[in-house]
Amino acid sequence: MGLISVASNLSAWRGYEYYKSKKVKNFKQLGADEYTGQVTGSDGVYSIFLDTKHIRKSTCNCPHANGKRIICKHIVALYFEIFPKEADNYLELVEENEREAEQYKIELERKLHKYINALSKEELREALLEVLYDSPEWIYERFIRDRIGY
Numbered sequence: 001m002g003l004i005s006v007a008s009n010l011s012a013w014r015g016y017e018y019y020k021s022k023k024v025k026n027f028k029q030l031g032a033d034e035y036t037g038q039v040t041g042s043d044g045v046y047s048i049f050l051d052t053k054h055i056r057k058s059t060c061n062c063p064h065a066n067g068k069r070i071i072c073k074h075i076v077a078l079y080f081e082i083f084p085k086e087a088d089n090y091l092e093l094v095e096e097n098e099r100e101a102e103q104y105k106i107e108l109e110r111k112l113h114k115y116i117n118a119l120s121k122e123e124l125r126e127a128l129l130e131v132l133y134d135s136p137e138w139i140y141e142r143f144i145r146d147r148i149g150y
Ligand SMILES: [Zn+2]
Pocket: 046, 060, 061, 062, 063, 064, 065, 072, 073, 074, 075
């Protein structure tokens, strides 16, 4: 059931938040893979039809998804309400991605420190000049003002 992979990252996350803050009012199973339900949105209660086998057939009557084949946050919220295990899996995946991003940042910083520490004074001077020269003007001006005082 790859519903989350069909939704945009934003809709998936907002749908998870909707699910967690209990915005799903009710749901009913219609067939083997078909459900209907109601989710409280920013502008009223929306009606959702969820088809877990043919995900693109799912619908929601909110302004964002109405009449389009979009998996909006309301559909995602309903999906998580019906399949809480999928919500747990989703959160795990998000947290895993965050850990990886954090790890990447730490690694990049470590490499940057290593690189800078290996530079000579002259190389540092050149590198700083280059960065400042390419920076937006306000950074350049602030640097000069703070360092030289005008
Ligand atoms: Zn919707």
